[in-house]
Amino acid sequence: MKHLALALATAGLLSSVLAAPKTAPKSGALKMTAQQILAASPASDWRGLDPENTLLMDLATGQVIIELAPRFAPAHAANIRALARGGYWDGLAILRVQDNFVTQWGDPDGDDAAKAKPLPAGVNAKLPAEFSVPLDRVGKDAGFAKLPDIEGWAPRTGFAGGMPVAADPKAGKAWLAHCYGVVGAGRSDAVDSSNGTELYVVIGQAPRGLDLNITTVGRVLKGMELLSGLPRGGAAMGFYDKPEQRTGIQRIRLLAEVPATERPALQVLRTESATWTQLLDARRYRGGWFVHSPGYIDVCSASVPTRPIPPAPQPPK
Protein backbone atom coordinates (compact mmCIF):
# COMPACT_ATOMS: atom_id res chain seq x y z
CA MET A 1 0.00 0.00 0.00
CA LYS A 2 2.80 2.44 -0.78
CA HIS A 3 1.64 6.00 -1.09
CA LEU A 4 1.03 7.00 -4.67
CA ALA A 5 4.11 8.55 -6.14
CA LEU A 6 2.35 10.94 -8.49
CA ALA A 7 4.83 13.77 -8.77
CA LEU A 8 3.41 16.77 -10.55
CA ALA A 9 6.25 19.20 -10.25
CA THR A 10 9.19 16.88 -10.74
CA ALA A 11 10.20 15.36 -14.03
CA GLY A 12 12.68 12.53 -13.66
CA LEU A 13 15.25 11.10 -16.01
CA LEU A 14 14.04 9.95 -19.38
CA SER A 15 13.41 6.25 -19.63
CA SER A 16 14.02 4.14 -22.68
CA VAL A 17 10.25 3.94 -23.19
CA LEU A 18 10.46 7.43 -24.62
CA ALA A 19 12.77 6.42 -27.44
CA ALA A 20 10.15 7.38 -30.03
CA PRO A 21 8.63 10.67 -28.96
CA LYS A 22 5.94 12.29 -31.07
CA THR A 23 8.20 15.09 -32.18
CA ALA A 24 11.89 15.71 -31.76
CA PRO A 25 12.85 17.19 -28.40
CA LYS A 26 13.74 20.82 -28.80
CA SER A 27 16.15 21.50 -26.01
CA GLY A 28 18.95 20.00 -24.04
CA ALA A 29 16.69 19.71 -21.01
CA LEU A 30 15.73 16.11 -21.56
CA LYS A 31 18.34 14.58 -19.35
CA MET A 32 17.44 16.86 -16.47
CA THR A 33 14.57 16.94 -14.02
CA ALA A 34 12.57 20.13 -13.50
CA GLN A 35 14.39 20.61 -10.20
CA GLN A 36 17.75 20.25 -11.90
CA ILE A 37 16.75 22.68 -14.65
CA LEU A 38 15.70 25.25 -12.04
CA ALA A 39 18.84 24.71 -10.00
CA ALA A 40 20.99 25.28 -13.10
CA SER A 41 19.13 28.41 -14.23
CA PRO A 42 21.17 31.62 -14.52
CA ALA A 43 20.16 34.53 -12.27
CA SER A 44 19.29 36.54 -15.39
CA ASP A 45 16.38 34.17 -16.13
CA TRP A 46 14.60 35.47 -13.01
CA ARG A 47 13.00 38.81 -12.26
CA GLY A 48 11.70 40.51 -9.16
CA LEU A 49 8.13 41.47 -8.33
CA ASP A 50 6.92 44.66 -10.01
CA PRO A 51 5.87 47.04 -7.20
CA GLU A 52 3.25 48.78 -9.38
CA ASN A 53 1.70 45.51 -10.56
CA THR A 54 1.74 43.24 -7.52
CA LEU A 55 -1.03 42.88 -4.95
CA LEU A 56 -0.59 41.37 -1.50
CA MET A 57 -3.84 39.92 -0.16
CA ASP A 58 -3.71 39.11 3.56
CA LEU A 59 -6.05 36.42 4.87
CA ALA A 60 -6.07 34.95 8.37
CA THR A 61 -4.53 31.81 6.81
CA GLY A 62 -1.69 33.55 4.99
CA GLN A 63 -0.78 35.81 2.09
CA VAL A 64 -1.82 35.57 -1.56
CA ILE A 65 0.40 37.32 -4.12
CA ILE A 66 -1.25 38.47 -7.34
CA GLU A 67 0.52 39.89 -10.37
CA LEU A 68 -1.42 42.28 -12.57
CA ALA A 69 -1.10 42.16 -16.36
CA PRO A 70 -1.53 45.77 -17.51
CA ARG A 71 -0.66 44.91 -21.11
CA PHE A 72 -3.93 42.94 -21.29
CA ALA A 73 -6.16 45.22 -19.22
CA PRO A 74 -4.57 48.66 -18.73
CA ALA A 75 -7.73 50.42 -17.53
CA HIS A 76 -8.60 47.63 -15.09
CA ALA A 77 -5.03 47.45 -13.80
CA ALA A 78 -5.05 51.21 -13.14
CA ASN A 79 -8.36 50.94 -11.27
CA ILE A 80 -7.19 47.96 -9.25
CA ARG A 81 -4.05 49.86 -8.24
CA ALA A 82 -6.19 52.79 -7.09
CA LEU A 83 -8.57 50.44 -5.25
CA ALA A 84 -5.67 48.84 -3.41
CA ARG A 85 -4.06 52.22 -2.62
CA GLY A 86 -7.39 53.36 -1.21
CA GLY A 87 -7.73 50.24 0.98
CA TYR A 88 -10.96 49.33 -0.80
CA TRP A 89 -10.85 45.57 -0.07
CA ASP A 90 -9.64 45.89 3.52
CA GLY A 91 -12.28 44.23 5.69
CA LEU A 92 -14.27 42.90 2.73
CA ALA A 93 -14.62 39.17 1.98
CA ILE A 94 -14.50 36.14 -0.25
CA LEU A 95 -18.14 35.85 -1.23
CA ARG A 96 -18.26 32.91 -3.56
CA VAL A 97 -16.49 29.60 -4.18
CA GLN A 98 -18.05 27.60 -7.00
CA ASP A 99 -16.57 24.15 -7.35
CA ASN A 100 -14.44 23.53 -10.44
CA PHE A 101 -14.88 27.17 -11.41
CA VAL A 102 -13.98 30.31 -9.44
CA THR A 103 -13.32 31.89 -6.04
CA GLN A 104 -14.56 35.48 -5.98
CA TRP A 105 -14.14 38.41 -3.59
CA GLY A 106 -15.49 41.89 -3.14
CA ASP A 107 -18.05 43.88 -1.20
CA PRO A 108 -20.81 41.74 0.37
CA ASP A 109 -23.03 44.82 0.17
CA GLY A 110 -21.97 45.64 -3.36
CA ASP A 111 -25.44 45.10 -4.75
CA ASP A 112 -27.01 47.55 -2.28
CA ALA A 113 -26.30 51.13 -3.34
CA ALA A 114 -27.13 52.43 0.16
CA LYS A 115 -24.68 50.11 1.94
CA ALA A 116 -22.01 49.56 -0.71
CA LYS A 117 -18.48 50.62 0.23
CA PRO A 118 -17.62 53.91 -1.50
CA LEU A 119 -14.95 53.87 -4.18
CA PRO A 120 -11.66 55.48 -3.13
CA ALA A 121 -10.41 58.62 -4.85
CA GLY A 122 -9.03 58.01 -8.32
CA VAL A 123 -11.14 54.93 -9.00
CA ASN A 124 -13.37 54.95 -12.05
CA ALA A 125 -16.89 53.64 -11.45
CA LYS A 126 -17.05 52.55 -15.08
CA LEU A 127 -14.42 51.00 -17.35
CA PRO A 128 -14.33 49.75 -20.92
CA ALA A 129 -14.44 46.01 -21.59
CA GLU A 130 -10.87 44.74 -22.06
CA PHE A 131 -11.51 41.21 -23.36
CA SER A 132 -8.58 41.22 -25.82
CA VAL A 133 -5.75 43.41 -27.06
CA PRO A 134 -4.07 43.86 -30.45
CA LEU A 135 -1.79 40.89 -31.07
CA ASP A 136 1.29 43.07 -31.53
CA ARG A 137 1.04 44.08 -27.89
CA VAL A 138 2.16 40.52 -27.06
CA GLY A 139 4.12 39.97 -30.25
CA LYS A 140 7.67 38.73 -30.60
CA ASP A 141 9.23 42.00 -29.54
CA ALA A 142 7.05 41.93 -26.42
CA GLY A 143 8.49 38.56 -25.48
CA PHE A 144 5.71 36.26 -26.64
CA ALA A 145 6.95 32.69 -26.29
CA LYS A 146 4.71 30.78 -28.70
CA LEU A 147 3.92 27.14 -27.94
CA PRO A 148 4.31 24.65 -30.80
CA ASP A 149 1.54 22.55 -29.22
CA ILE A 150 -1.91 22.85 -30.81
CA GLU A 151 -5.18 23.13 -28.94
CA GLY A 152 -8.82 23.59 -29.84
CA TRP A 153 -9.68 26.75 -27.93
CA ALA A 154 -7.49 29.19 -29.87
CA PRO A 155 -5.33 29.14 -33.01
CA ARG A 156 -2.25 30.17 -31.03
CA THR A 157 -1.11 30.00 -27.42
CA GLY A 158 2.00 30.82 -25.46
CA PHE A 159 3.33 32.89 -22.60
CA ALA A 160 4.12 36.58 -22.32
CA GLY A 161 5.44 38.31 -19.24
CA GLY A 162 4.65 35.21 -17.18
CA MET A 163 1.00 35.10 -18.28
CA PRO A 164 -0.71 32.30 -20.26
CA VAL A 165 -1.83 33.82 -23.54
CA ALA A 166 -4.16 32.79 -26.35
CA ALA A 167 -4.29 34.56 -29.70
CA ASP A 168 -6.05 34.66 -33.01
CA PRO A 169 -3.56 35.94 -35.61
CA LYS A 170 -6.24 36.29 -38.32
CA ALA A 171 -8.28 38.55 -36.06
CA GLY A 172 -5.08 40.21 -34.82
CA LYS A 173 -6.12 39.68 -31.21
CA ALA A 174 -4.55 38.21 -28.08
CA TRP A 175 -5.90 37.66 -24.59
CA LEU A 176 -4.94 36.42 -21.16
CA ALA A 177 -6.42 32.89 -21.12
CA HIS A 178 -8.60 31.52 -18.30
CA CYS A 179 -6.09 29.05 -16.87
CA TYR A 180 -5.85 27.85 -13.28
CA GLY A 181 -4.83 30.80 -11.08
CA VAL A 182 -5.77 33.51 -13.60
CA VAL A 183 -7.65 36.47 -12.10
CA GLY A 184 -10.52 38.28 -13.81
CA ALA A 185 -12.90 41.13 -13.13
CA GLY A 186 -16.52 40.13 -12.58
CA ARG A 187 -19.14 41.75 -14.75
CA SER A 188 -22.94 41.81 -15.04
CA ASP A 189 -24.75 41.44 -18.35
CA ALA A 190 -23.31 44.61 -19.86
CA VAL A 191 -19.83 43.96 -21.27
CA ASP A 192 -18.53 47.19 -19.71
CA SER A 193 -20.00 46.55 -16.25
CA SER A 194 -16.77 45.47 -14.54
CA ASN A 195 -14.60 47.99 -12.74
CA GLY A 196 -12.19 45.72 -10.87
CA THR A 197 -13.89 45.92 -7.46
CA GLU A 198 -15.10 42.32 -7.68
CA LEU A 199 -12.38 39.88 -8.72
CA TYR A 200 -12.37 36.13 -9.29
CA VAL A 201 -9.68 33.50 -9.69
CA VAL A 202 -9.96 30.23 -11.65
CA ILE A 203 -9.82 27.25 -9.25
CA GLY A 204 -10.75 24.29 -11.48
CA GLN A 205 -10.46 22.99 -15.01
CA ALA A 206 -9.63 26.00 -17.19
CA PRO A 207 -13.00 27.57 -18.11
CA ARG A 208 -11.72 28.64 -21.52
CA GLY A 209 -15.29 29.25 -22.68
CA LEU A 210 -15.00 32.51 -20.67
CA ASP A 211 -12.14 33.72 -22.87
CA LEU A 212 -13.14 36.84 -24.84
CA ASN A 213 -16.23 37.20 -22.66
CA ILE A 214 -14.79 39.00 -19.65
CA THR A 215 -11.71 40.98 -18.66
CA THR A 216 -8.80 39.00 -17.22
CA VAL A 217 -6.38 41.11 -15.21
CA GLY A 218 -3.53 38.94 -13.95
CA ARG A 219 -2.69 35.75 -12.11
CA VAL A 220 -1.93 34.44 -8.65
CA LEU A 221 1.83 34.02 -8.20
CA LYS A 222 1.71 32.43 -4.77
CA GLY A 223 -0.89 31.33 -2.24
CA MET A 224 -3.42 29.80 -4.67
CA GLU A 225 -4.11 27.03 -2.15
CA LEU A 226 -5.55 29.64 0.23
CA LEU A 227 -8.19 30.53 -2.38
CA SER A 228 -8.81 27.09 -3.90
CA GLY A 229 -9.01 25.07 -0.68
CA LEU A 230 -12.03 26.87 0.74
CA PRO A 231 -15.42 25.27 1.36
CA ARG A 232 -17.70 25.68 -1.63
CA GLY A 233 -20.72 27.98 -1.24
CA GLY A 234 -24.13 26.37 -1.05
CA ALA A 235 -26.22 29.02 -2.81
CA ALA A 236 -26.62 29.55 -6.56
CA MET A 237 -23.30 29.96 -8.41
CA GLY A 238 -21.36 29.05 -5.27
CA PHE A 239 -22.21 32.16 -3.25
CA TYR A 240 -22.26 31.50 0.48
CA ASP A 241 -25.69 31.14 2.10
CA LYS A 242 -24.67 32.90 5.30
CA PRO A 243 -22.33 35.83 5.99
CA GLU A 244 -20.41 33.79 8.59
CA GLN A 245 -19.34 31.29 5.90
CA ARG A 246 -17.37 33.97 4.09
CA THR A 247 -13.61 34.29 4.45
CA GLY A 248 -12.64 37.77 5.57
CA ILE A 249 -10.00 39.76 3.70
CA GLN A 250 -7.76 41.57 6.18
CA ARG A 251 -6.33 43.83 3.51
CA ILE A 252 -5.08 44.01 -0.06
CA ARG A 253 -2.10 46.27 -0.64
CA LEU A 254 -0.21 47.36 -3.73
CA LEU A 255 3.40 46.25 -3.32
CA ALA A 256 4.60 49.82 -4.04
CA GLU A 257 2.85 50.92 -0.83
CA VAL A 258 4.34 48.18 1.33
CA PRO A 259 7.40 48.95 3.48
CA ALA A 260 10.57 47.29 2.15
CA THR A 261 10.85 45.08 5.22
CA GLU A 262 7.40 43.56 4.58
CA ARG A 263 7.89 42.86 0.88
CA PRO A 264 7.98 39.17 -0.10
CA ALA A 265 11.48 38.11 -1.12
CA LEU A 266 10.27 36.42 -4.29
CA GLN A 267 11.43 36.05 -7.86
CA VAL A 268 9.49 34.94 -10.93
CA LEU A 269 10.92 32.93 -13.80
CA ARG A 270 10.99 34.88 -17.06
CA THR A 271 8.85 33.14 -19.69
CA GLU A 272 11.21 34.57 -22.32
CA SER A 273 14.05 32.52 -20.81
CA ALA A 274 15.75 29.33 -21.97
CA THR A 275 14.98 27.87 -18.54
CA TRP A 276 11.24 28.16 -19.16
CA THR A 277 11.59 26.51 -22.58
CA GLN A 278 13.51 23.67 -20.95
CA LEU A 279 10.91 23.25 -18.21
CA LEU A 280 8.16 22.95 -20.81
CA ASP A 281 10.14 20.25 -22.62
CA ALA A 282 10.65 18.41 -19.34
CA ARG A 283 6.85 18.38 -19.00
CA ARG A 284 6.34 17.14 -22.55
CA TYR A 285 8.88 14.34 -22.12
CA ARG A 286 8.58 12.86 -18.66
CA GLY A 287 10.89 10.41 -16.98
CA GLY A 288 11.32 8.64 -13.67
CA TRP A 289 7.91 7.45 -12.47
CA PHE A 290 6.39 8.10 -15.93
CA VAL A 291 6.36 5.30 -18.49
CA HIS A 292 4.59 7.28 -21.20
CA SER A 293 5.14 10.87 -22.33
CA PRO A 294 2.51 12.83 -24.21
CA GLY A 295 5.11 14.86 -26.11
CA TYR A 296 2.68 17.67 -25.51
CA ILE A 297 1.56 20.34 -23.09
CA ASP A 298 -1.23 22.88 -23.23
CA VAL A 299 -0.99 26.48 -22.12
CA CYS A 300 -3.03 25.76 -18.98
CA SER A 301 -1.09 22.68 -17.92
CA ALA A 302 2.11 24.51 -16.97
CA SER A 303 2.46 27.30 -14.47
CA VAL A 304 5.32 29.73 -14.14
CA PRO A 305 7.56 29.10 -11.10
CA THR A 306 8.51 31.49 -8.38
CA ARG A 307 11.40 31.14 -5.91
CA PRO A 308 12.77 32.91 -2.85
CA ILE A 309 15.37 35.50 -3.79
CA PRO A 310 18.69 33.66 -3.50
CA PRO A 311 21.17 35.11 -1.01
CA ALA A 312 23.64 37.54 -2.58
CA PRO A 313 27.16 36.17 -3.01
CA GLN A 314 29.24 37.09 0.04
CA PRO A 315 32.62 38.73 -0.46
CA PRO A 316 35.55 36.76 0.92
CA LYS A 317 36.49 37.77 4.46
Next chain:
Amino acid sequence: MKHLALALATAGLLSSVLAAPKTAPKSGALKMTAQQILAASPASDWRGLDPENTLLMDLATGQVIIELAPRFAPAHAANIRALARGGYWDGLAILRVQDNFVTQWGDPDGDDAAKAKPLPAGVNAKLPAEFSVPLDRVGKDAGFAKLPDIEGWAPRTGFAGGMPVAADPKAGKAWLAHCYGVVGAGRSDAVDSSNGTELYVVIGQAPRGLDLNITTVGRVLKGMELLSGLPRGGAAMGFYDKPEQRTGIQRIRLLAEVPATERPALQVLRTESATWTQLLDARRYRGGWFVHSPGYIDVCSASVPTRPIPPAPQPPK
Protein backbone atom coordinates in the same frame (compact mmCIF):
# COMPACT_ATOMS: atom_id res chain seq x y z
CA MET B 1 -20.64 46.51 -7.97
CA LYS B 2 -23.09 43.87 -9.10
CA HIS B 3 -22.01 40.35 -8.37
CA LEU B 4 -20.37 38.71 -11.34
CA ALA B 5 -22.88 36.81 -13.39
CA LEU B 6 -20.53 34.04 -14.59
CA ALA B 7 -22.88 31.13 -15.10
CA LEU B 8 -21.03 27.92 -15.79
CA ALA B 9 -23.89 25.50 -15.92
CA THR B 10 -26.44 27.57 -17.76
CA ALA B 11 -26.28 28.40 -21.43
CA GLY B 12 -28.68 31.15 -22.38
CA LEU B 13 -30.36 32.04 -25.65
CA LEU B 14 -28.09 32.60 -28.60
CA SER B 15 -27.33 36.21 -29.31
CA SER B 16 -26.83 37.72 -32.73
CA VAL B 17 -23.10 37.96 -32.00
CA LEU B 18 -22.94 34.25 -32.74
CA ALA B 19 -24.19 34.60 -36.30
CA ALA B 20 -20.90 33.26 -37.67
CA PRO B 21 -19.94 30.23 -35.59
CA LYS B 22 -16.76 28.31 -36.42
CA THR B 23 -18.67 25.30 -37.66
CA ALA B 24 -22.33 24.67 -38.34
CA PRO B 25 -24.33 23.83 -35.23
CA LYS B 26 -25.15 20.15 -35.21
CA SER B 27 -28.35 19.94 -33.24
CA GLY B 28 -31.57 21.71 -32.57
CA ALA B 29 -30.33 22.64 -29.11
CA LEU B 30 -29.14 26.09 -30.02
CA LYS B 31 -32.28 27.95 -29.10
CA MET B 32 -32.43 26.26 -25.69
CA THR B 33 -30.51 26.74 -22.47
CA ALA B 34 -28.89 23.75 -20.76
CA GLN B 35 -31.68 23.87 -18.20
CA GLN B 36 -34.30 23.80 -20.93
CA ILE B 37 -32.55 20.91 -22.69
CA LEU B 38 -32.46 18.92 -19.46
CA ALA B 39 -36.09 19.73 -18.67
CA ALA B 40 -37.16 18.51 -22.13
CA SER B 41 -35.12 15.28 -21.99
CA PRO B 42 -37.04 12.00 -22.30
CA ALA B 43 -36.91 9.60 -19.33
CA SER B 44 -35.13 7.07 -21.57
CA ASP B 45 -32.06 9.37 -21.77
CA TRP B 46 -31.43 8.74 -18.06
CA ARG B 47 -30.26 5.65 -16.22
CA GLY B 48 -30.09 4.63 -12.59
CA LEU B 49 -26.99 3.96 -10.50
CA ASP B 50 -25.42 0.55 -11.05
CA PRO B 51 -25.37 -1.22 -7.64
CA GLU B 52 -22.26 -3.26 -8.52
CA ASN B 53 -20.33 -0.20 -9.74
CA THR B 54 -21.26 2.58 -7.36
CA LEU B 55 -19.44 3.52 -4.15
CA LEU B 56 -20.92 5.63 -1.37
CA MET B 57 -18.23 7.42 0.65
CA ASP B 58 -19.50 8.90 3.91
CA LEU B 59 -17.62 11.86 5.36
CA ALA B 60 -18.67 13.99 8.32
CA THR B 61 -19.53 16.69 5.80
CA GLY B 62 -21.70 14.55 3.53
CA GLN B 63 -21.71 11.77 0.97
CA VAL B 64 -19.56 11.36 -2.13
CA ILE B 65 -20.89 9.09 -4.88
CA ILE B 66 -18.33 7.41 -7.15
CA GLU B 67 -19.08 5.37 -10.25
CA LEU B 68 -16.62 2.66 -11.23
CA ALA B 69 -15.72 2.04 -14.87
CA PRO B 70 -15.06 -1.70 -15.10
CA ARG B 71 -14.69 -1.57 -18.88
CA PHE B 72 -11.49 0.43 -18.38
CA ALA B 73 -10.11 -1.35 -15.31
CA PRO B 74 -11.88 -4.68 -14.71
CA ALA B 75 -9.33 -6.07 -12.26
CA HIS B 76 -9.18 -2.85 -10.24
CA ALA B 77 -12.98 -2.54 -10.22
CA ALA B 78 -13.28 -6.10 -8.89
CA ASN B 79 -10.74 -5.37 -6.16
CA ILE B 80 -12.40 -2.10 -5.22
CA ARG B 81 -15.78 -3.88 -4.92
CA ALA B 82 -14.19 -6.47 -2.61
CA LEU B 83 -12.44 -3.74 -0.59
CA ALA B 84 -15.75 -1.90 -0.10
CA ARG B 85 -17.61 -5.12 0.76
CA GLY B 86 -14.94 -5.86 3.35
CA GLY B 87 -15.22 -2.39 4.91
CA TYR B 88 -11.57 -1.72 4.11
CA TRP B 89 -11.79 2.11 4.04
CA ASP B 90 -14.09 2.42 7.05
CA GLY B 91 -12.24 4.54 9.60
CA LEU B 92 -9.35 5.36 7.21
CA ALA B 93 -8.67 8.89 5.94
CA ILE B 94 -7.98 11.44 3.26
CA LEU B 95 -4.20 11.66 3.43
CA ARG B 96 -3.25 14.10 0.76
CA VAL B 97 -4.62 17.18 -1.00
CA GLN B 98 -2.18 18.65 -3.50
CA ASP B 99 -3.36 21.93 -4.95
CA ASN B 100 -4.38 21.89 -8.61
CA PHE B 101 -3.76 18.14 -8.70
CA VAL B 102 -5.36 15.40 -6.56
CA THR B 103 -7.11 14.48 -3.32
CA GLN B 104 -6.07 11.00 -2.18
CA TRP B 105 -7.32 8.57 0.47
CA GLY B 106 -6.29 5.26 1.96
CA ASP B 107 -4.55 3.77 4.97
CA PRO B 108 -2.37 6.27 6.90
CA ASP B 109 -0.31 3.28 8.01
CA GLY B 110 -0.21 1.74 4.55
CA ASP B 111 3.55 2.13 4.28
CA ASP B 112 4.16 0.26 7.54
CA ALA B 113 3.71 -3.48 7.01
CA ALA B 114 3.36 -4.05 10.76
CA LYS B 115 0.54 -1.53 11.19
CA ALA B 116 -1.14 -1.58 7.76
CA LYS B 117 -4.80 -2.55 7.72
CA PRO B 118 -5.16 -6.13 6.45
CA LEU B 119 -6.85 -6.69 3.10
CA PRO B 120 -10.35 -8.16 3.34
CA ALA B 121 -11.08 -11.62 1.93
CA GLY B 122 -11.25 -11.73 -1.84
CA VAL B 123 -8.94 -8.75 -2.37
CA ASN B 124 -5.85 -9.28 -4.49
CA ALA B 125 -2.68 -7.77 -3.09
CA LYS B 126 -1.33 -7.40 -6.62
CA LEU B 127 -3.05 -6.40 -9.85
CA PRO B 128 -1.96 -5.86 -13.43
CA ALA B 129 -1.53 -2.31 -14.73
CA GLU B 130 -4.72 -1.27 -16.55
CA PHE B 131 -3.59 1.95 -18.21
CA SER B 132 -5.57 1.40 -21.43
CA VAL B 133 -7.93 -1.06 -23.08
CA PRO B 134 -8.44 -2.19 -26.67
CA LEU B 135 -10.31 0.54 -28.54
CA ASP B 136 -13.14 -1.80 -29.54
CA ARG B 137 -14.11 -2.08 -25.90
CA VAL B 138 -15.32 1.52 -26.16
CA GLY B 139 -16.13 1.39 -29.88
CA LYS B 140 -19.32 2.45 -31.58
CA ASP B 141 -21.27 -0.61 -30.50
CA ALA B 142 -20.20 0.10 -26.93
CA GLY B 143 -21.77 3.55 -27.12
CA PHE B 144 -18.69 5.69 -27.71
CA ALA B 145 -19.86 9.22 -28.45
CA LYS B 146 -16.92 10.70 -30.33
CA LEU B 147 -16.30 14.44 -30.06
CA PRO B 148 -15.68 16.33 -33.32
CA ASP B 149 -13.49 18.78 -31.37
CA ILE B 150 -9.73 18.29 -31.68
CA GLU B 151 -7.23 18.48 -28.83
CA GLY B 152 -3.50 17.97 -28.42
CA TRP B 153 -3.41 15.24 -25.78
CA ALA B 154 -4.94 12.43 -27.81
CA PRO B 155 -5.97 11.82 -31.44
CA ARG B 156 -9.56 11.06 -30.38
CA THR B 157 -11.78 11.90 -27.43
CA GLY B 158 -15.38 11.35 -26.46
CA PHE B 159 -17.62 9.83 -23.83
CA ALA B 160 -18.57 6.23 -23.13
CA GLY B 161 -20.88 5.09 -20.34
CA GLY B 162 -20.68 8.53 -18.76
CA MET B 163 -16.86 8.55 -18.66
CA PRO B 164 -14.52 10.98 -20.47
CA VAL B 165 -12.47 8.90 -22.88
CA ALA B 166 -9.33 9.46 -24.94
CA ALA B 167 -8.20 7.09 -27.66
CA ASP B 168 -5.47 6.42 -30.15
CA PRO B 169 -7.02 4.59 -33.12
CA LYS B 170 -3.64 3.82 -34.71
CA ALA B 171 -2.49 2.09 -31.53
CA GLY B 172 -5.97 0.58 -31.09
CA LYS B 173 -6.12 1.83 -27.50
CA ALA B 174 -8.57 3.80 -25.38
CA TRP B 175 -8.39 5.07 -21.82
CA LEU B 176 -10.36 6.91 -19.19
CA ALA B 177 -8.87 10.42 -19.33
CA HIS B 178 -7.65 12.37 -16.28
CA CYS B 179 -10.42 14.99 -16.23
CA TYR B 180 -11.74 16.83 -13.18
CA GLY B 181 -13.51 14.33 -10.91
CA VAL B 182 -11.91 11.22 -12.44
CA VAL B 183 -10.69 8.66 -9.89
CA GLY B 184 -7.50 6.63 -10.22
CA ALA B 185 -5.53 4.04 -8.27
CA GLY B 186 -2.24 5.26 -6.80
CA ARG B 187 0.88 3.33 -7.67
CA SER B 188 4.56 3.32 -6.71
CA ASP B 189 7.34 3.12 -9.29
CA ALA B 190 6.37 -0.33 -10.55
CA VAL B 191 3.52 -0.05 -13.09
CA ASP B 192 1.72 -2.99 -11.45
CA SER B 193 2.02 -1.65 -7.89
CA SER B 194 -1.56 -0.36 -7.54
CA ASN B 195 -4.27 -2.56 -6.08
CA GLY B 196 -7.07 -0.05 -5.54
CA THR B 197 -6.54 0.46 -1.81
CA GLU B 198 -5.22 3.97 -2.30
CA LEU B 199 -7.39 6.09 -4.59
CA TYR B 200 -7.12 9.68 -5.82
CA VAL B 201 -9.44 12.10 -7.57
CA VAL B 202 -8.45 14.94 -9.90
CA ILE B 203 -9.27 18.33 -8.28
CA GLY B 204 -7.58 20.82 -10.62
CA GLN B 205 -6.70 21.42 -14.23
CA ALA B 206 -6.88 18.03 -15.94
CA PRO B 207 -3.43 16.42 -15.44
CA ARG B 208 -3.60 14.70 -18.80
CA GLY B 209 0.14 13.97 -18.63
CA LEU B 210 -0.87 11.15 -16.24
CA ASP B 211 -2.91 9.45 -18.98
CA LEU B 212 -1.42 6.04 -19.90
CA ASN B 213 0.79 6.20 -16.81
CA ILE B 214 -1.60 4.96 -14.14
CA THR B 215 -4.89 3.10 -13.83
CA THR B 216 -8.05 5.23 -13.81
CA VAL B 217 -11.05 3.48 -12.31
CA GLY B 218 -14.10 5.76 -12.46
CA ARG B 219 -15.37 9.21 -11.61
CA VAL B 220 -17.14 11.13 -8.89
CA LEU B 221 -20.83 11.51 -9.76
CA LYS B 222 -21.79 13.72 -6.83
CA GLY B 223 -20.09 15.35 -3.85
CA MET B 224 -16.87 16.48 -5.60
CA GLU B 225 -16.95 19.69 -3.55
CA LEU B 226 -16.41 17.63 -0.39
CA LEU B 227 -13.10 16.34 -1.81
CA SER B 228 -11.92 19.45 -3.66
CA GLY B 229 -12.70 22.05 -0.99
CA LEU B 230 -10.33 20.65 1.64
CA PRO B 231 -7.27 22.45 3.00
CA ARG B 232 -4.16 21.54 1.02
CA GLY B 233 -1.50 19.46 2.76
CA GLY B 234 1.73 21.19 3.74
CA ALA B 235 4.17 18.30 3.28
CA ALA B 236 5.73 17.08 0.02
CA MET B 237 3.17 16.22 -2.71
CA GLY B 238 0.35 17.66 -0.56
CA PHE B 239 0.41 15.02 2.18
CA TYR B 240 -0.70 16.38 5.54
CA ASP B 241 2.02 17.15 8.07
CA LYS B 242 0.00 16.00 11.04
CA PRO B 243 -2.53 13.18 11.49
CA GLU B 244 -5.13 15.58 12.90
CA GLN B 245 -5.19 17.51 9.61
CA ARG B 246 -6.56 14.48 7.79
CA THR B 247 -10.25 14.12 6.98
CA GLY B 248 -11.66 10.89 8.36
CA ILE B 249 -13.61 8.49 6.16
CA GLN B 250 -16.59 7.13 8.10
CA ARG B 251 -17.16 4.35 5.59
CA ILE B 252 -17.21 3.45 1.90
CA ARG B 253 -19.92 1.03 0.83
CA LEU B 254 -20.74 -0.69 -2.44
CA LEU B 255 -24.26 0.37 -3.42
CA ALA B 256 -25.28 -3.31 -3.79
CA GLU B 257 -24.67 -3.73 -0.04
CA VAL B 258 -26.70 -0.67 0.95
CA PRO B 259 -30.30 -1.12 2.12
CA ALA B 260 -32.82 0.14 -0.43
CA THR B 261 -34.01 2.90 1.90
CA GLU B 262 -30.50 4.37 2.11
CA ARG B 263 -29.75 4.35 -1.60
CA PRO B 264 -29.41 7.79 -3.24
CA ALA B 265 -32.37 8.51 -5.52
CA LEU B 266 -30.15 9.62 -8.38
CA GLN B 267 -30.10 9.26 -12.14
CA VAL B 268 -27.23 9.84 -14.59
CA LEU B 269 -27.62 11.21 -18.10
CA ARG B 270 -26.70 8.66 -20.78
CA THR B 271 -23.78 9.93 -22.85
CA GLU B 272 -25.21 7.95 -25.79
CA SER B 273 -28.33 10.18 -25.68
CA ALA B 274 -29.46 13.03 -27.91
CA THR B 275 -29.80 15.13 -24.76
CA TRP B 276 -26.06 14.85 -24.09
CA THR B 277 -25.24 15.82 -27.68
CA GLN B 278 -27.50 18.85 -27.32
CA LEU B 279 -25.90 19.87 -24.03
CA LEU B 280 -22.46 19.77 -25.61
CA ASP B 281 -23.67 22.00 -28.43
CA ALA B 282 -25.14 24.40 -25.90
CA ARG B 283 -21.65 24.63 -24.37
CA ARG B 284 -20.01 25.20 -27.75
CA TYR B 285 -22.45 27.95 -28.67
CA ARG B 286 -23.22 30.05 -25.64
CA GLY B 287 -25.89 32.68 -25.25
CA GLY B 288 -27.29 35.03 -22.64
CA TRP B 289 -24.41 36.56 -20.69
CA PHE B 290 -21.89 35.32 -23.28
CA VAL B 291 -20.94 37.59 -26.18
CA HIS B 292 -18.46 35.17 -27.76
CA SER B 293 -18.73 31.44 -28.31
CA PRO B 294 -15.70 29.24 -28.85
CA GLY B 295 -17.62 26.81 -31.08
CA TYR B 296 -15.59 24.23 -29.20
CA ILE B 297 -15.40 22.10 -26.09
CA ASP B 298 -12.81 19.69 -24.85
CA VAL B 299 -13.50 16.35 -23.21
CA CYS B 300 -12.54 17.71 -19.78
CA SER B 301 -14.62 20.87 -20.00
CA ALA B 302 -18.00 19.16 -19.82
CA SER B 303 -19.22 16.88 -17.06
CA VAL B 304 -22.10 14.46 -17.23
CA PRO B 305 -25.17 15.60 -15.25
CA THR B 306 -27.02 13.73 -12.55
CA ARG B 307 -30.53 14.46 -11.26
CA PRO B 308 -32.88 13.26 -8.53
CA ILE B 309 -35.12 10.43 -9.75
CA PRO B 310 -38.29 12.21 -10.89
CA PRO B 311 -41.50 11.15 -9.13
CA ALA B 312 -43.37 8.36 -10.94
CA PRO B 313 -46.53 9.50 -12.76
CA GLN B 314 -49.53 9.03 -10.48
CA PRO B 315 -52.57 7.13 -11.78
CA PRO B 316 -55.82 9.13 -11.82
CA LYS B 317 -57.91 8.65 -8.67
